[in-house]
Amino acid sequence: MNKVTIMRQPAKVQPEQAPGTREQPVAGHIAWQEGKVDAAQRAWLLGQLPATVWLTGLSGSGKSSIAFELERRLVAAGHAAYVMDGDNVRHGLSRDLGFSPQDRNENIRRIAEVAKLFNEAGLIVITSFISPYRQDRDMARQIIGEERFIETHLCTSLAVCEQRDPKGLYRKVRSGAITEFTGISAPYEAPLEPALRIDTEQSSLAQSVDAILHRLQDFLGSAPTMQAV
Ligand SMILES: Nc1ncnc2c1ncn2[C@@H]1O[C@H](COP(=O)(O)OS(=O)(=O)O)[C@@H](OP(=O)(O)O)[C@H]1O
Numbered sequence: 001m002n003k004v005t006i007m008r009q010p011a012k013v014q015p016e017q018a019p020g021t022r023e024q025p026v027a028g029h030i031a032w033q034e035g036k037v038d039a040a041q042r043a044w045l046l047g048q049l050p051a052t053v054w055l056t057g058l059s060g061s062g063k064s065s066i067a068f069e070l071e072r073r074l075v076a077a078g079h080a081a082y083v084m085d086g087d088n089v090r091h092g093l094s095r096d097l098g099f100s101p102q103d104r105n106e107n108i109r110r111i112a113e114v115a116k117l118f119n120e121a122g123l124i125v126i127t128s129f130i131s132p133y134r135q136d137r138d139m140a141r142q143i144i145g146e147e148r149f150i151e152t153h154l155c156t157s158l159a160v161c162e163q164r165d166p167k168g169l170y171r172k173v174r175s176g177a178i179t180e181f182t183g184i185s186a187p188y189e190a191p192l193e194p195a196l197r198i199d200t201e202q203s204s205l206a207q208s209v210d211a212i213l214h215r216l217q218d219f220l221g222s223a224p225t226m227q228a229v
């Protein structure tokens with residue numbers, strides 16, 4: 001088999017997490033299996049470094065609109081990107097979960113683990129979840145890895161979100177048809193030091209996406225070169 005030498009190791013590529021160093025202990029009799037392709041080779045193949053743009057904000061703050069436009073712009077520029085969106089994930093992966101703090105925690109844990117796998121496959125992942133609890137976002141950061149985690153707070157005010165009410169949910173909340181609704185009858189804990197903070201009342205969709213693309217520049221630059229010897 002050819003031995004592969006990475007000529008320029010990309011700064012952001014993280015070593016694989018060693019088994020046994022995980023936060024949660026894995027069940028006994030399960031051994032970590034090493035693959036034969038590493039993160040640097042995938043980066044070379046795709047011409048990008050993986051990252052997760054973690055959008056967080058109230059319902060109606062613009063998460064889905066920004067996520068799908070960012071994905072469109074990235075793919076149009078030749079990048080491998082994928083959106084994980086709250087409503088869509090709750091149709092499948094998290095269809096058994098509701099909106100209690102415990103269920104939201106499990107939802108975010110699952111999403112973070114999937115985002116990590118997609119990052120390991122080399123993709124740029126855009127997640128679009130309210131993710132209202134600081135502790136849950138910190139868990140996601142830990143699972144995905146600090147270097148790859150770009151926390152982006154859409155800080156659009158509750159008043160503006162409620163005025164937009166794109167799905168008519170706030171109206172239903174006010175009539176009592178929906179309980180535990182973030183921002184009204186359930187908390188939203190704003191990030192203290194996000195990588196990016198965007199108020200979609202002040203920034204247009206295009207300006208918001210431009211700001212995230214700017215922050216992603218280091219990941220989209222030239223890929224490391226690889227030489228087979
Ligand atoms: N009680 C309650 N609170 C908040 N949101 C609710 C609720 N019930 C339904 N919805 C709809 O579910 C979407 C949020 O799901 P998420 O997976 O992003 O939520 S969380 O991150 O687990 O808190 C959310 O999507 P967005 O409006 O895009 O934010 C709503 O459409």
Ligand SMILES: Nc1ncnc2c1ncn2[C@@H]1O[C@H](COP(=O)(O)OP(=O)(O)O)[C@@H](O)[C@H]1O
Pocket residue numbers: 057058059060061062063064065066128164166200201203204205208
């Ligand atoms: N600058 C903006 N960025 C994103 N969405 C905006 C902006 N200005 C107005 N909107 C509108 O606000 C609504 C946001 O809804 P959505 O993207 O579904 O938010 P969320 O996913 O956070 O619930 C959409 O109807 C969108 O057209």
